[in-house]
Amino acid sequence: MVLTHWLVGPQLVGLIILIVGLIQKYFPPKRINNWYGYRTDIAKKSQQNWDYAQAYSANLMLKYGSGAIILGLLLADVLPLKYELVLPITAMFSGISIAVMMLVKTETHLEKKFNN
Numbered sequence: 038m039v040l041t042h043w044l045v046g047p048q049l050v051g052l053i054i055l056i057v058g059l060i061q062k063y064f065p066p067k068r069i070n071n072w073y074g075y076r077t078d079i080a081k082k083s084q085q086n087w088d089y090a091q092a093y094s095a096n097l098m099l100k101y102g103s104g105a106i107i108l109g110l111l112l113a114d115v116l117p118l119k120y121e122l123v124l125p126i127t128a129m130f131s132g133i134s135i136a137v138m139m140l141v142k143t144e145t146h147l148e149k150k151f152n153n
Contacts, residue, residue: 046124047131048109051102054135058098065091077140079147086151094143101135 066074069087074080080090108131109124116123 043110043113046109046113046128047105048113050128050132050135051105051107051109053102054098054105054132055102058095058102061091061098062095065095075143077144079144079151082151086147089150090143090147093146094139097139097142101139105131105135 061074065088069081069084070076074087075090075094077090080086109128112127113124
């Protein structure tokens with residue numbers, strides 16, 4: 038029961054996002070595709086957009102994933118065990134928040150950089 042208090046929360050979401058970010062950073066998709074990588078219309082518009090979107094979103098995933106791990110560990114340390122349900126709820130919220138922030142920030146950056 039105490040172990041789940043330390044494992045289930047934003048830190049778990051952060052760890053998953055961090056791992057995905059590392060994979061995307063070191064093994065980015067080389068060609069535009071519909072299966073792997075940061076795949077939006079702007080990113081798929083040209084190979085230059087695609088390559089830049091992969092690198093930019095991977096860096097955001099590393100940053101946001103690390104932040105979620107730190108936040109989750111701090112919450113797990115601060116929250117008493119009787120509030121165990123708070124951590125899974127914050128995990129869901131952090132996962133959705135990170136996805137939205139990454140999408141908005143990357144799309145905005147791509148639009149500015151490539152004047153789409």
